[in-house]
Amino acid sequence: MPNLIVMSGDGERKKVSLSPGETVLDGLLDAGVEVSYGCKSGVCHSCLLQTPDQDAIPYEAQQGLRSVERGQGYFLSCKCKPEKSLRIQLEGVQQRYQSKVVSLDKVADSIWRLRLTKSLAYRPGQYLTLKHSSGVIRSYSIASHPIHDDFIECHIRAFPDGKFSHIVKSELKVGDSLELLGPYGRCVYEKTESSRVLFMGGMGTGLAPLYGIARDALMQGHTGQIFMLIGASQSNNLYHQSELAKLSRAYPNLKIEYSIQKLDNTAAILPISDIYETAAKLLPNMTGCEAYLCGNQSFVKRLRKECFLRGASLSDIKSDEFLRAVA
Amino acid sequence: MSVYEQIGGAAAVDAAVDIFYRKVLVDDRISEFFDTVDMEDQHKKQKAFLTMAFGGPNQYTGKDMREAHAHMNLTDEHFNAVAEALVGTLNELSVPQEHIDSIVSIAVSVKDDVLNK
Numbered sequence: 328m329p330n331l332i333v334m335s336g337d338g339e340r341k342k343v344s345l346s347p348g349e350t351v352l353d354g355l356l357d358a359g360v361e362v363s364y365g366c367k368s369g370v371c372h373s374c375l376l377q378t379p380d381q382d383a384i385p386y387e388a389q390q391g392l393r394s395v396e397r398g399q400g401y402f403l404s405c406k407c408k409p410e411k412s413l414r415i416q417l418e419g420v421q422q423r424y425q426s427k428v429v430s431l432d433k434v435a436d437s438i439w440r441l442r443l444t445k446s447l448a449y450r451p452g453q454y455l456t457l458k459h460s461s462g463v464i465r466s467y468s469i470a471s472h473p474i475h476d477d478f479i480e481c482h483i484r485a486f487p488d489g490k491f492s493h494i495v496k497s498e499l500k501v502g503d504s505l506e507l508l509g510p511y512g513r514c515v516y517e518k519t520e521s522s523r524v525l526f527m528g529g530m531g532t533g534l535a536p537l538y539g540i541a542r543d544a545l546m547q548g549h550t551g552q553i554f555m556l557i558g559a560s561q562s563n564n565l566y567h568q569s570e571l572a573k574l575s576r577a578y579p580n581l582k583i584e585y586s587i588q589k590l591d592n593t594a595a596i597l598p599i600s601d602i603y604e605t606a607a608k609l610l611p612n613m614t615g616c617e618a619y620l621c622g623n624q625s626f627v628k629r630l631r632k633e634c635f636l637r638g639a640s641l642s643d644i645k646s647d648e649f650l651r652a653v654a
Numbered sequence: 655m656s657v658y659e660q661i662g663g664a665a666a667v668d669a670a671v672d673i674f675y676r677k678v679l680v681d682d683r684i685s686e687f688f689d690t691v692d693m694e695d696q697h698k699k700q701k702a703f704l705t706m707a708f709g710g711p712n713q714y715t716g717k718d719m720r721e722a723h724a725h726m727n728l729t730d731e732h733f734n735a736v737a738e739a740l741v742g743t744l745n746e747l748s749v750p751q752e753h754i755d756s757i758v759s760i761a762v763s764v765k766d767d768v769l770n771k
Contacts, residue, residue, distance in 0.1 A: 631693060632679065632689065632693070635672075635675075635676065635679075635693065636676055636679060636680065640672060641672070641693055641694065641697050
């Protein structure tokens, strides 16, 4: 059975035994060690810890981390089920930033647009973890541009039973403080070949990172065609269309297409279509294309497979999979 | 000189892996084994398999082959589907028939381990 040796800043050591299959995070919490955590799904990165025993870190516990973090022995304790014993360095490992709410607007049936004061540097396409004063922690993609916007914008899909959704719907006000952690993620535009065809597929608030990535690419002088396909579960969850239309008027190489998955009681502006079929029609051959896919995990998984089957190389498919927090 | 070296070594594996992966993903007989969330990880495994099948440097042992496939309840049909995908890939890359024959014989040599016989 693997043991954890917890080393705190003041030199104190504590031994914690893990049960079979138990994560480092659960083991530490059971033993009364104070560790911050959020989603318990490997998404929010709030439970990031560091160990000098890098060989003992399982692969899953470092997925999604930046290479510099991996190299320094950081790992996600909620995804870490070690086979060997580990020493754990308990110290303030995360840089935290304070931001204030600039505006909060409902932009679609279940989507809210949150703007925060710009308190950290990021790349379009990355995501942040937001911590509310009540302790609720969630991760959201950034829709704004670090140079052209003087705020940080996130799009929040509200779920009927969601904790952060509840805060957004009924508590959060302009001027309130939120703590930010991050930024995280590698789904960002890299200017390698500016004439390349780019495909961007997003479902729901997957639009947020794609809007940022598209603006980043265009402002860096990308000349190749950019096909952006935005899906929504229902037409009353389509949003941000005027911003996208404005962007494609300014940059004729950006083509935007929408796909609504099912009918709702609002007058349907657009016909119902299958987003995967729409994607195939838009770009039947993806050989040599670069793809950016953002949205829920099953959507990203299926679209990634289809892009690959239509000729895109796996290393040219970047993605941001949204997971729902379990805690 | 091994087949692996004759067909171009690691570069040949790189050229083959995407073609091979696409073939197994669309083959209803076997796609479920390859259709995972972590496509990068699957891609790595297939590179390792192709390197082995091409006679390149690998650390596979019969025991590894058995353990890796034991829980999948594989049959001749599954094995044949993978073999067809392999041959189809090599044909697409215009690999000479004599090399295809050597590669197929390497793949067949692990058949009993894979099918747990």
